Amino acid sequence: MGGEGVYLKKDKRPNGRVYLSIVKSYRDPVTKRGKQKAVKGLGFYDELIHVYDDPIAHFSEVAKQMTEEEMTDRQVVLTLDLEERLDPGASDLKNIGFLALSKIYHELGMDTFFIHRERGLKNKLPLNNIMKLLVYERILNPCSKLAAYENRHRYFENFDFPLEAVYRSLPVFSKHREKLLLALHENISMLYGRDTSNVFYDVTNYYFHRDQETEMIRKGMGKDRKGKPIIQMGLLLDKAGIPITYRLFQGNMPDFDTLLPVLSELKQHYNLQRVIVVADKGLNSGTNKAYNLIKGDGYIFSRSVRGTKASKEVKAYVLDERGYRWVGDEYKIKSRVYPTEITVKDEQDKPVKVMIDEKHIVFYSEKYARRTKHKRDEAISKALGLINSPSRYAKAENYGAMKYIIGMNLDKKTGELTQANQNIIPKLDEALIREEEKYDGYYSIVTSELDMPEDEVIEKYKGLWKIEETFKISKTQLETRPAYVWSEGGIEGHFLTCFLSLLLLRILEMKTHGKYSIEKIIDALTQSNVAYLSMNYYKALYYSDVLKWTDACIGTQLDQKYLTLEEIKHMVSETKEKV
Structure with a gap:
């Protein structure tokens, strides 16, 4: 126990006499220094x-x-x-829920990479x-x-650094980004058999705390705080929804211009064969x-069926009842191989x-x-x-509703709503x-x-919800936005x-088989804490069905009510053992 335990103390007094006592040594959780607590006074040696x-x-x-009995009987008087x-x-x-994260962190070899x-x-x-x-x-x-x-002292880890x-460290992490992601890809493929036969791609943006723009941080069509400088992130997931790689782009770059750089990087660095890219209409x-098509890959994209982005011919085909087949009572589908004109740029x-x-x-649902x-x-x-009351609504709330109004203008700079023409009373656009x-x-x-069955195409496209959920997690549970850092590194x-x-x-x-949502997992791990009692003894404060399932799936032991510091350190050490 590194000097911890019960032992005989010999205390020489000023008068020369030696007093014997049995004491317990332990490490103070705050000062990290060794301390002693008297267990029993015995008397003077003479x-x-x-x-x-x-x-x-x-x-x-x-x-x-006494030390052996304490270890075998598992009963202690404090x-x-x-x-x-x-x-x-x-x-x-202190938190011990992090042990589940530590298990995967070390399983993937992140520790080896950074060391x-x-x-x-x-x-x-x-x-x-x-x-x-x-x-x-x-x-x-x-x-x-x-x-x-x-918050570094919340964990049973050596986080003693300035x-x-x-x-x-942030720009150093940036420098090693590509090699790290490639190493993680190889480890994930080896450990879990990663499937990249079809990949999911999407773009989102994250706003920044300050208003200044830089080369990368630009004002664009932000989905979060319109008018705030943003940065774009293109994220690529494998078939199981596990992130593969990502790229950052200027905030004002159109979504459709971000795919090629990410896909080029993926094919070049990850040695992938044919992939099918699944993405939204953006x-x-x-x-x-x-x-x-040129690279021998494939795509599955959604397309608009309403508004100016959809042609009259496409709209007519959608509404034409001929060719649909019903699947059950609420679902119908049809398809065609259709010659499509696309615009590309030459040399x-x-x-x-x-x-x-x-x-x-x-399809219709x-x-x-x-x-x-x-x-x-x-x-x-x-x-x-x-x-009825234009002044009651803030600028950020106007988007999406304005298109249904005739006779009212929105000043994009000030967010103010004004009547477009004094002779025209604002009204809903019923047409x-x-x-x-x-x-x-x-x-x-x-x-x-062209030869893939309709149901299979739709099933692959439905997988796109994984990336939408991933972005939601990054913005809500992980609070990636707003970003406060400013330098490129x-x-x-x-x-x-x-x-x-x-x-x-x-x-x-994935390792817990999707039984519980990520939100519930995070909540359970966050609440998995221990409180210090005395002399390196701790009491666990929380356990749940989520933690019980996590223990069963990945081998952690978060259910023990009372723990010694030595036992906790051993648990931490076990999460660092390689598979």
């Missing part, structure tokens, strides 16, 4: 010599037996000082321990880098289609029109129709509120509403996979820690 032939040998053996007071800022609460990089640094940085702290905190207590550093080291462009960067054959699948109508009704209700209602419940997909380092946090959570979800 008096005990008349009772025992060898008091030192006798009571040393008693102390040894003495608590009811007069003891807490120092300001002191906390006797090897540490050795080549002139300015010594504990990269491995810093990354562990940032990832654990991002998952269990998402906060700033400063707050994460201040705050400056955290900020200095990525549906002629250039993306042409690229996939001189000039647009050229090319004809390709692609499969066009249309009653459930989707009800959901679409509900969302539109909410927007219409907001539109009526804007008409637009009726037109949209025609297409409620219809969804359209186009694919290069700091930004890349920040998003790498967020990506690795997503990766750990997705693998943990």
Whole structure:
């Protein structure tokens, strides 16, 4: 136990007499220094010599037996000082839920990767321990880098490094990003048999705390805080929904321009064979289609069936009842191989029109129709509120409702609503509403996979919800936004820690067979804490069905009510053992 345990203490007094006592040694959880607590006073040696032939040998053996009994009987009597007071800022609460994350972190070899990089640094940085702290905190207590550093004592890990080291490590993480992601890909493929026959891709953006723009941080069509500088992230998932890689792009770059760089990187660095890219309509462009076909890959993209983005011919095909087959009572589907004209750029960067054959699948769902109508009704209700009382609505709430109003203008700079013409009273655009209602419940997909059955194409496309959920997790549970770092290296380092946090959570979800949502898993691990009692003894405060299932699936033991510091350290050590 590293000097901890029960032993005989010989205390020489000023008058020369030696007092014997049995004491228990332990390490103070705050100061990290060794301390002692008296278990039993025995008396002075010169008096005990008349009772025992060898008091030192006798009571040393008693102390040894007490230690053995303590270990075998698993029963301990603790003495608590009811007069003891807490120092300001002191906390006797520590998290042990991180053990589940530590298990996967080390299983994937992240520790080995960073430790090897540490050795080549002139300015010594504990990269491995810093990354562990940032990832654990991002998952269990998402906060700033400063707050994460201040919480470092919540874990049974060696996080004794200066705050400056955290900020200095971010650009170093960025430097090793590509090699790390490739190493993780290889380890995941080896451990879990990664399937990349079809991959899911999407783009989202994250806004920043400050308003200044940089080369990367630009004002664009942000989905979160319109008007705030943003950065784009393109994320690629494998067939099981496990993140593969990501790329950051300028905030004002169109979504469809981000796919090719990520896909090129994927094919080049990850030595993949033919892949089918599954993406939303924001990525549906002629250039993306042409690229996939030229490279021998495939695509499954959604396409618009309403508004100006859908041709009259496509709209007519969607609403034509001929060719549909019903699957059950609420679902119908039809498809055709359809010659499609796409626009690509030639070697001189000039647009050229090319004809390709692609499969066009249309399906209708009653459930989707009800959901679409509900969302539109909410927007219409907001539109009526804007008409009746324009000043009550904030700028961020106007988007989506304005398109249903005739006779009202929105100033994009100020967010103010004004009447477009004094002679025209603002009103709902009933014609637009009726037109949209025609297409409620219809969804359209186009694919290069001409021979793939309709149901299989749809099933692959449905997998896109995994990436949408992943982005939701990153923005809610992991609170990736708003970003506070500003330098290019700091930004890349920040998003790498967020990506690795997503990766750990997705693998943990996979290893626990998806029985519980990531939100519930995070909540359970966050509540899995122990409180310090006395003399290196701790009491666990929380256990749940989620933790019980996690224990069963990945081999942690978070159910023990009372734990010694030695036992906790052993549990931490076990999570670092390689498979």
